[in-house]
Each structure stands twice: as structure tokens, then as C-alpha cells.
Amino acid sequence: RYHTPGKPTRRLPAASALLPPNRVAKPTASAAAVPPSPMTRGVDMAHARLLLARSYAMAAPSWPTVSKNLPLLGHGRSHHPMYARQDEIKMSSRRWCHGSPDNQAEELDEVGGAGTTAEESSPRAWHRFRQSRIVWAAPSSGCRRLRLRLPIQLAKKSCVPCNSKDIHAMPEDSAKKMLEQVAGWELAAEGDILKLHRAWKVKNFVKGLEFLQLVASVAEEEGHHPDLHLVGWNNVKIDVWTHSVRGLTDNDFILAAKINNLNLEGLLSKKATVQK
Numbered sequence: 001r002y003h004t005p006g007k008p009t010r011r012l013p014a015a016s017a018l019l020p021p022n023r024v025a026k027p028t029a030s031a032a033a034v035p036p037s038p039m040t041r042g043v044d045m046a047h048a049r050l051l052l053a054r055s056y057a058m059a060a061p062s063w064p065t066v067s068k069n070l071p072l073l074g075h076g077r078s079h080h081p082m083y084a085r086q087d088e089i090k091m092s093s094r095r096w097c098h099g100s101p102d103n104q105a106e107e108l109d110e111v112g113g114a115g116t117t118a119e120e121s122s123p124r125a126w127h128r129f130r131q132s133r134i135v136w137a138a139p140s141s142g143c144r145r146l147r148l149r150l151p152i153q154l155a156k157k158s159c160v161p162c163n164s165k166d167i168h169a170m171p172e173d174s175a176k177k178m179l180e181q182v183a184g185w186e187l188a189a190e191g192d193i194l195k196l197h198r199a200w201k202v203k204n205f206v207k208g209l210e211f212l213q214l215v216a217s218v219a220e221e222e223g224h225h226p227d228l229h230l231v232g233w234n235n236v237k238i239d240v241w242t243h244s245v246r247g248l249t250d251n252d253f254i255l256a257a258k259i260n261n262l263n264l265e266g267l268l269s270k271k272a273t274v275q276k
């Protein structure tokens with residue numbers, strides 16, 4: 001459940017609002033059937049219902065046990081089965097299933113994005129929740145479905161305005177956890193300011209400038225800007241941090257992930273060693 005401190009916890013409409021009595025949700029023209037609520041805003045309920053129907057139809061005959069590689073139905077856009085690695089799966093905090101497969105009136109139990117602990121049920125978690133994907137899995141027998149929430153890859157997310165009142169510098173342990181999602185980057189502290197840092201050796205000065213230009217385009221697109229250095233003519237060093245809060249926020253990791261996704265073909269030096 002998403003809880004805004006000081007406001008009553010909102011509950012989602014019962015699953016029956018999603019599943020017509022004849023057990024299989026028909027893809028309806030719009031999400032109008034489900035009264036909009038903060039938890040469902042941005043979640044494409046038509047897709048969710050379609051997925052639910054397909055997962056139910058496909059999985060009903062036999063329920064494989066919930067195992068490492070779950071036969072998962074992809075998000076709305078890709079209907080072919082996909083497999084999710086266990087480490088990506090954030091199991092929902094509670095099973096949806098309560099009792100026999102005949103049980104229709106299961107409560108939609110929304111969980112926060114990365115976690116459901118108190119400090120996570122915050123605008124940041126809401127932002128992450130909004131950007132996560134609902135993925136349906138065929139759960140173990142005796143339970144109709146388990147809703148798994150896969151965080152969307154960082155590089156597919158978008159930065160939020162740095163002057164938003166909801167943006168705060170994250171604690172170092174959160175930064176260390178998120179570091180796993182941005183290969184090649186490391187945490188650097190300058191005074192009390194935590195930053196992301198990465199260095200590359202480029203072929204030459206001009207290729208270095210081309211690299212910086214690619215980064216600049218991403219930064220402008222995201223409205224979030226790194227500190228760019230081209231030193232010793234062929235060493236690119238990039239620091240990413242959120243100036244408005246003098247620390248690290250999700251924005252910095254999103255930008256770092258997008259930089260990691262740039263096509264640097266022909267720009268980097270063959271020599272692996274870089275100046276940190």
C-alpha cells in the first residue's frame with residue numbers, strides 16, 4: 001500500500017473490479033472500469049487485465065512451482081514468455097492469493113517499489129513504484145497468481161527536476177546498493193558530498209570531445225548534468241551528483257546508466273588502463 005504520512009492509507013479496488021465474474025478478464029477498451037487511484041495511475045490497467053487474462057489462461061492448467069526461472073509474461077508490449085533473474089525480482093510483500101483458485105475476490109495489495117519499509121513509502125519510492133513494471137507469474141499450485149514487481153532498468157527511467165521538493169540526497173548505504181546497477185562507476189566523496197565517478201581513456205583529444213558531446217546530449221535531454229573533465233588530452237572523467245541537494249539521488253544513477261548505454265564505438269583507446 002502506498003501511504004502518504006498524515007493521510008489515510010489508500011486501498012485499491014478489490015481484484016474483482018479487474019476480473020469480471022466469468023473468471024477471465026476481457027481486455028476492456030479503457031481502464032475506466034477501475035476507478036483511478038494513485039496506485040493505479042500510470043499503470044496501464046488495460047494491459048494489466050490483458051496480462052492477467054493471458055497469464056490465467058496460460059497458467060491455469062498447471063501451476064509450476066515458483067522457482068528461480070519463472071515463466072513470466074512480459075509487460076504489455078511483449079507477450080512472449082520471458083524469464084526474470086531472481087535477483088531482479090522484488091517479490092510482492094504479500095501473496096495475492098488467499099485460498100483456492102476459485103477465490104475471485106482477491107484484494108489488490110499494492111506494495112511499494114523497491115521495498116515496503118516505512119522509509120521507502122515516500123515520494124521517492126512512489127516515483128520508483130510508478131516506474132516499475134507489473135509482471136505476472138504463474139505461482140505455485142494452490143495459488144492463482146503472485147504479482148512480481150521488476151524495477152525498470154535505470155537507463156529506461158527519466159530524471160525528475162532537481163528543484164522538486166520531494167528530492168533528497170540518499171544515504172551512503174542506499175548509494176552503495178544502487179551502485180550495483182551502474183557497472184564501472186564508483187562512489188567518491190568530496191568533502192561531505194557523495195558523487196558518482198567514472199573515467200575512460202579515449203583515442204585522442206577530438207574523440208574525447210565527441211564523447212563529451214554525446215554525454216551532453218543525454219544530460220540536456222534529462223535536465224540533469226554531470227561534471228565533465230577531459231584531462232591529459234585523452235582522459236575523460238565524469239562526476240555525477242545532484243547539486244541542489246549536495247548529494248546523490250536517483251537522477252544521478254539514471255544519468256550514469258544512460259551514459260553507460262552510449263555507443264562509444266571508435267572513441268575509446270584500446271589501452272584499458274585509465275587514469276582514475
Ligand SMILES: C[C@H](O)[C@H](O)[C@H]1CNC2=NC(N)=NC(=O)C2=N1
Pocket residue numbers: 161162163223224225226240241242243244245
Ligand atoms: C531546475 C533544474 O532542475 C536545475 O537547473 C538542474 C539542472 N541540472 C542539474 N544537474 C545536477 N547534476 N544537479 C542539479 O541540481 C541540477 N539542477
